[in-house]
Amino acid sequence: METFFDAHQRATIEAAMARIIPTDDQPGAKEAGTIEFLDRYLSGIDFIYAKPDGSGFEKLETRRAEAWRRRIEILRAKYVEGIKEIDQRSSSRFGAAFISLTAEQQDRLLTEMERATAPGPAVLEGQAGFTPAEPALQQTSTEIDLDFFPLLTLHTRQGFYSDPIYGGNQDRTGWKLIGFEGPESLAETHAGRFTTLPFFAKEQVDWMQEKNHGPQT
């Protein structure tokens, strides 16, 4: 099984993701398939790490497998509860299911959920991967400490911008949007064929000449 959500859960999360990275004159989360990314992530521990040559996914074993089983269980519970909360808010405020609300109503509801979120310690301390209070410098979030809403925004971003092998960023939608000239595939990086040298400075500093008086530019 490569999915976790039921049809209602999946449609609700997909709709929320479409507001988190909306479609404008360029594609957004919906076109990139971020829901595929997330549904697959939550399906178990078979899609945690792509094999570095892109030939499939790692089979996790022993303690590592245990840790990931535990993490996925925790995340699933957060999603189940979070979707219930979306349902409740949607029905009490608008008397309709989230997916049938207008984009503006959906935004209003998500804004309320964001405000209700007690930021986890990771968010407060600027270590969350997605919404740091300061640039995410060298740290990443401890994912399971995040509340539902920051978690959903984090996973939307991950699904939009991670290597397409994980099921999102389809047709390199996210990378094209921001101009990241990433590798054709994981195999290209693995084989050492992916290079960023075309994006270095055009004119190089001649350090032999500059040796004793610092670089002239």
Place this chain on the structure above:
Amino acid sequence: MIGCRKRITAHKRKPERADIVIIGAGASGATAAKVLTEQGLRVVSLERGPWCKRETFGGDELANVNRYNLWPDPILNPRTYRESASKDPKIELFCPVPQMVGGGTVHWQGWLPRFTENDFRLRTNAGQPSGTTLVDWPISYRDLEPYYTKVEWAFGVSGAGGVNKYESSRSRDYPCPPLPTTRYGRKFYEGCRKLGYNSFPTPMAALSRPYNGRPVTVQSAFAQQHGDPTGTRSSALSVFVPDALKTGGFDLRPDCYVHEITVDQRGRCKSAVYQDADGDFIEQEGDIFLLACGAIESARLLLLSRSSQFPRGLANGSDLVGRNATFHEYSAAVGVFDDPIYAWAGGGYVAASSFEFYEHDEKRGFVSGCHIAAAGVGIPLPINWSLPDRPMWGAQVKQIDRDYFNHTFAIGMVLHDMPQHDNRVELDDKVTDAWGLPVARITNKIHENDLKMGRWVIDRNAEILEAAGAKKIYRVYPDRISGNCSHQHGTTRMGDDPKSSVLNKWCQAHEVDNLFVIDGGPFPTGTGANPTLTIMANAWRVADYIGARYNSERKPSYQRTQF
């Protein structure tokens, strides 16, 4: 055996006694293994993590930056942090370093500046700010200089000697010229030049030309926090481990987690007791024991090794093990530019540096200073790139990503945090790791000197960005030590006086003569520069000393090294 609380597995054969047992096969452990095996000693290395071959690494931001592919998984290997003893510790990924063969040199991009002469006598030069335990080092730049050169030439460091005008004298230039200039590097040089600041290409653990049979480093975007599938970056894994294996005297055992160092009746180290991949407990005896687990984990292992002779932990009669811990802090000013920067080029850390604010200057109102360098913003890859005022979701986020992802870079600082007696590593009394051992609990309160340095340097970095033409600038002032540098020092400081230090100047425990600590733990101060070059140079120095003495005792004709 005294003190060992583990039941040794009976059905496995006890391994042969080694000359040298090194615990940890990262930057310092692999350096020492190379030096000691090349001197003919039989070295057993016990590494708690896996031995990953380069084929297992890849260009995958999600796996490596967001899913703990190289970093310790906080579910298995948590740490706890609190600001002071009166606060409740919280589980945190404090100061993560890959726990595997190669250690921190697997995930780094390898900025390798040398410390300067004044780093070793800062207390003499600048005094001791109130509340700190700032001291001079028991060794000088001169003691390390030959070993800096050895490491630089073994690694093939790329750089330009003499361009950094604040660098102390060197006996030899770098073996490889600087790496190609990135756009962020170029902007930095422009800004510095306008302000009259000296700048230089950051010396790096990467090859700008073929060197010692190794090809030029591939400039992938996936470097910082990623392992290197091409094996072309220089690391303990790609250089020192193969060097040690070549000798035939190196027994490297991955997935062997040392739980305790036992002592004999005389209080000397007798064995390392470890759990292997099958979960069995094995006892490894040896003549000399080298701790090379990183300053947090080495202190933790000493504290775990309690015995009747050492009830507070091995070599801890002074109660100094774990104290005076320093971690640096990385913070930055971030600039937005009209023209594209592509700060992911080279992985974001093919950098340009300045030591203009490195040396102490009392006019600034704080002690010491630090290395600054131009780099990408955080991990400047699609998932993890960010700007300080970007909201969490919605149309505006998409617009910011689209407009600025390729148009920003940071000028970072390596904050020299002051050593303090109560900033320490201890054993947590509640949280255990997946092996059932108490985890490291970090207590750390940022010092006023650190805050002042942070504010002053970030303001200077912002001025450089402005001079380089930034149209918008963010200043991120450090307000706590979060461990985001993955640098660790000071927990077993070296010194001449056993009352105020754990180790002597040879990094040998004052209380246990066959015990050495060779990671960042011996550093009395963290300094304002990236530590790993100095960690490796110092490990080489100590290993040279141990090897010469060991051989002279075995072969009396050998020249005996003097203290």
